[in-house]
Amino acid sequence: MSGIFDLIPDHVQTQVQDLAPYLAGISLVLTGLFMNPLNVPLPLFFQVHDRKKLRNRSKAYDPPSSLKSKKFLVLVNPNAGAGMGKLTYDEVIKPMLEKAKQSHDVVFTTGPGHASQVCREVAANPALESYDCIISASGDGMLHECLNGLLSNVSASSKGHNTRTAKRQLPPLAVVPVGSGNGVADSLYGRRCGPHVALEKIIAGKPSDIDVMAMTYVGKPELGLIYDLHFFCWAVFSDHDFLTENTLRWLGPMLKMVLAPAIVILRMTWYGGVLDFAPVEVAKDLKKHYKDPKSWPESPDDKTMRRVDDSFWCMAAGNLKEAGGDLSATPYVKQDEGAVDILMVTKSRGWVSRFRGLMVFLQAENGEHTEFDDIQIVKCNKFRLKPGKSRYRGSPGHLQLSGQEQENGEVEVEVS
Numbered sequence: 001m002s003g004i005f006d007l008i009p010d011h012v013q014t015q016v017q018d019l020a021p022y023l024a025g026i027s028l029v030l031t032g033l034f035m036n037p038l039n040v041p042l043p044l045f046f047q048v049h050d051r052k053k054l055r056n057r058s059k060a061y062d063p064p065s066s067l068k069s070k071k072f073l074v075l076v077n078p079n080a081g082a083g084m085g086k087l088t089y090d091e092v093i094k095p096m097l098e099k100a101k102q103s104h105d106v107v108f109t110t111g112p113g114h115a116s117q118v119c120r121e122v123a124a125n126p127a128l129e130s131y132d133c134i135i136s137a138s139g140d141g142m143l144h145e146c147l148n149g150l151l152s153n154v155s156a157s158s159k160g161h162n163t164r165t166a167k168r169q170l171p172p173l174a175v176v177p178v179g180s181g182n183g184v185a186d187s188l189y190g191r192r193c194g195p196h197v198a199l200e201k202i203i204a205g206k207p208s209d210i211d212v213m214a215m216t217y218v219g220k221p222e223l224g225l226i227y228d229l230h231f232f233c234w235a236v237f238s239d240h241d242f243l244t245e246n247t248l249r250w251l252g253p254m255l256k257m258v259l260a261p262a263i264v265i266l267r268m269t270w271y272g273g274v275l276d277f278a279p280v281e282v283a284k285d286l287k288k289h290y291k292d293p294k295s296w297p298e299s300p301d302d303k304t305m306r307r308v309d310d311s312f313w314c315m316a317a318g319n320l321k322e323a324g325g326d327l328s329a330t331p332y333v334k335q336d337e338g339a340v341d342i343l344m345v346t347k348s349r350g351w352v353s354r355f356r357g358l359m360v361f362l363q364a365e366n367g368e369h370t371e372f373d374d375i376q377i378v379k380c381n382k383f384r385l386k387p388g389k390s391r392y393r394g395s396p397g398h399l400q401l402s403g404q405e406q407e408n409g410e411v412e413v414e415v416s
């Protein structure tokens with residue numbers, strides 16, 4: 001006798017099975033949120049610090065005997081993630097550096113802007129060689145701050161050339177992941193690599209080149225240059241990050257990362273906008289993952305660019321394959337190819353239902369979303385975005401670099 005489940009097509013059954021743990025998780029979280037029977041402050045509740053485990057792993061670290069001795073500057077965001085910064089410094093960074101006979105100075109940041117101020121001072125210091133490497137023990141957000149501090153002296157004119165030169169003259173920048181979003185560390189050292197793996201590679205490794213996105217505001221030179229090495233986003237991902245970094249931050253890393261996707265998928269907000277991008281050639285073996293830029297018209301403002309004049313659910317530019325939070329938004333991009341990958345979902349190329357939106361989030365966990373026709377990925381070395389308002393809410397959305405909120409407006413981004 002055939003059961004009722006035999007009437008449901010196989011692919012639907014598979015999708016339901018895939019979704020079940022997430023739905024169960026969301027239900028649990030909501031129950032916990034509304035009940036919270038012990039009235040425990042939630043961020044504290046989720047600080048599951050395992051000091052002993054961290055300490056034992058650091059004890060097991062066996063540095064190679066051939067290490068050259070270097071001097072590190074360690075900037076620690078004590079509030080990153082679930083407040084893991086200080087603990088990670090005490091139990092991982094300090095003991096491992098000492099074991100490897102590496103000297104270091106440490107600065108515990110006191111708030112937003114502190115890391116960029118310290119890095120600005122380091123960059124302005126003529127005795128720059130005093131540090132062989134700057135380590136940001138943080139999430140992606142403070143790393144972004146460090147980068148901008150280090151590159152703060154690069155002038156807005158001929159920025160590409162100057163950025164490349166400055167990158168070679170400055171001490172290398174590294175990250176030990178302790179944030180709630182660690183996309184840079186995930187990309188460089190492996191997803192959820194943890195602080196031990198990252199630091200071991202930093203101590204032993206040679207620095208590698210990473211492209212930098214240099215963003216300027218069209219018609220607003222007074223806003224200067226803002227750099228990022230990781231992730232530019234507008235529309236759904238920045239709506240998501242705005243929630244995790246602001247509205248839901250107090251809930252701690254676990255809860256906010258479950259609730260934020262659910263909220264943006266339920267909202268399903270579309271933003272009008274105009275995107276011009278300067279396409280670059282894609283390697284032959286990867287072409288199947290990318291859309292042909294010629295399927296968009298030339299930009300009337302610049303013949304070297306293509307124009308997407310559409311409603312966007314998603315628009316993001318990734319310089320690294322991991323965006324953070326287990327999201328591989330641009331899985332085929334390379335860190336030093338002088339280009340970024342733009343990921344778009346636009347209304348004219350397929351309407352995205354809430355269910356489809358959820359699938360995109362789930363598939364993007366392993367970069368599988370790129371296989372679908374309604375997902376558009378292009379490679380470019382420059383883009384200009386004129387963000388419009390959302391049709392239903394009238395909100396202009398958020399512009400973000402590495403999860404850090406930027407002023408909304410027409411921007412131009414060059415990669416070098």
Ligand SMILES: Nc1ncnc2c1ncn2[C@@H]1O[C@H](COP(=O)(O)OP(=O)(O)OP(=O)(O)O)[C@@H](O)[C@H]1O
Binds near residue numbers: 077139403
């Ligand atoms: N002591 C501090 N207290 C509060 N905020 C800080 C402090 N130090 C740095 N910040 C700011 O906190 C923001 C987020 O920092 P960070 O990226 O390290 O952590 P996170 O939010 O947990 O990770 P992510 O941004 O990847 O989600 C940055 O804007 C940074 O400038």
